[in-house]
Amino acid sequence: MVSIKIDRLVKSFGSTPALCEINLEIKGGELFFLLGPSGCGKTTLLRCIAGFYIPDKGQILFGNEDVTKLPPHKRNTGMVFQSYALWPHMTVAQNVAFGLEERKIPRDEIRQRVYDALESVRMAQFSERKITQLSGGQQQRVALARALVIRPKCLLLDEPLSNLDAKLRLEMRTEIRKVCKDAGLTAIYVTHDQKEALSISDRMAILEGGKIAQIGTPNEIYRRPHTKTVADFIGETNFIKARFLQKDGEMWIAESEFGQLFAGYPGNPKWTPSPNESILLSIRPECWNLTDSISNSSSPPRNSLIGKVGESVYLGEVAQYRFVPNHPNGTSELKIFELNPRTVARPSSKDYLVSVSPDDVVFLPNSA
Numbered sequence: 001m002v003s004i005k006i007d008r009l010v011k012s013f014g015s016t017p018a019l020c021e022i023n024l025e026i027k028g029g030e031l032f033f034l035l036g037p038s039g040c041g042k043t044t045l046l047r048c049i050a051g052f053y054i055p056d057k058g059q060i061l062f063g064n065e066d067v068t069k070l071p072p073h074k075r076n077t078g079m080v081f082q083s084y085a086l087w088p089h090m091t092v093a094q095n096v097a098f099g100l101e102e103r104k105i106p107r108d109e110i111r112q113r114v115y116d117a118l119e120s121v122r123m124a125q126f127s128e129r130k131i132t133q134l135s136g137g138q139q140q141r142v143a144l145a146r147a148l149v150i151r152p153k154c155l156l157l158d159e160p161l162s163n164l165d166a167k168l169r170l171e172m173r174t175e176i177r178k179v180c181k182d183a184g185l186t187a188i189y190v191t192h193d194q195k196e197a198l199s200i201s202d203r204m205a206i207l208e209g210g211k212i213a214q215i216g217t218p219n220e221i222y223r224r225p226h227t228k229t230v231a232d233f234i235g236e237t238n239f240i241k242a243r244f245l246q247k248d249g250e251m252w253i254a255e256s257e258f259g260q261l262f263a264g265y266p267g268n269p270k271w272t273p274s275p276n277e278s279i280l281l282s283i284r285p286e287c288w289n290l291t292d293s294i295s296n297s298s299s300p301p302r303n304s305l306i307g308k309v310g311e312s313v314y315l316g317e318v319a320q321y322r323f324v325p326n327h328p329n330g331t332s333e334l335k336i337f338e339l340n341p342r343t344v345a346r347p348s349s350k351d352y353l354v355s356v357s358p359d360d361v362v363f364l365p366n367s368a
């Protein structure tokens with residue numbers, strides 16, 4: 001299980017900076033995801049690790065070995081691509097054996113290793129089939145076996161599931177994680193699909209404009225994003241403009257654009273706004289509680305808003321609402337998900353109260 005260290009990596013294409021001083025440490029055996037908006041540098045970083053690109057500056061270490069300038073075939077990495085990149089005229093077994101034959105491994109050993117690799121992706125029974133006689137999911141399994149058979153130091157996956165339909169993607173996700181964990185592989189996985197990353201990664205890095213915006217476990221990234229971009233990129237959220245007031249022990253207090261006070265916690269524990277600084281509150285749609293029983297006291301309690309339900313969409317396990325707070329100065333509408341809705345609120349002139357726990361309110365800097 002090799003650890004991977006990326007130290008101050010810089011790569012530009014002409015005048016376009018693709019990676020700006022990237023620092024990253026991936027532990028041995030970790031399934032690590034690279035995520036971020038299109039053009040943020042994910043593929044460039046993966047290609048530098050694979051050896052297809054030589055960085056302008058910085059270092060890449062596999063364990064203690066500096067591989068920054070090694071050609072791809074000397075790094076012992078296994079690659080899995082979106083396009084599978086299999087030889088259509090060869091059988092499944094011949095495709096998987098190819099890398100071993102190039103390495104001049106003895107015939108008997110090749111046969112055993114090909115069988116073991118195909119067995120690990122549940123494809124041993126298809127070993128004599130031609131690639132053209134396989135489904136997309138089966139082809140991607142063969143591509144995975146071909147990467148595993150060389151016993152790579154690490155596995156690099158470049159959007160491996162994007163050519164598959166939604167159901168197969170779900171199945172293959174868990175399978176890829178199982179294969180990596182069974183083989184004890186360090187794996188780096190590039191995807192656009194945040195659900196893929198949330199569901200199977202150990203940790204992930206969110207890239208933004210060639211820089212790392214945040215590194216964390218799925219739970220840390222989802223529940224405590226450091227920036228507006230990270231909060232927006234992973235999952236859905238509502239941003240409410242607010243003015244920072246003060247700390248109350250561990251909890252922070254702000255006055256929202258609706259005039260209502262909100263208590264919550266900072267996304268980035270290293271950030272402290274000044275009093276009265278303009279900030280954002282990020283509150284995910286599923287964190288709100290919607291009710292039509294409102295007490296007669298004039299103002300709603302802290303962390304809640306009174307308003308009207310706009311459009312509603314009933315989806316069985318969840319109802320989705322557009323919620324418009326009753327406040328003349330507020331510019332935001334909120335998206336609210338009610339899980340297990342027993343009845344569905346419909347647009348009317350009736351007032352509803354929405355409230356949220358401080359644990360689900362994330363304070364963010366009001367910048368990009």
Ligand code: ATP
Pocket residue numbers: 013016017018036037038039040041042043044045192
């Ligand atoms: P996507 O999600 O769209 O695949 P990405 O995050 O993988 O994007 P990269 O492909 O790494 O992004 O690209 C990072 C930046 O470098 C982009 O601005 C891109 O236009 C530029 N770039 C990438 N490859 C090249 C190249 N071969 N020549 C010139 N510019 C490139």
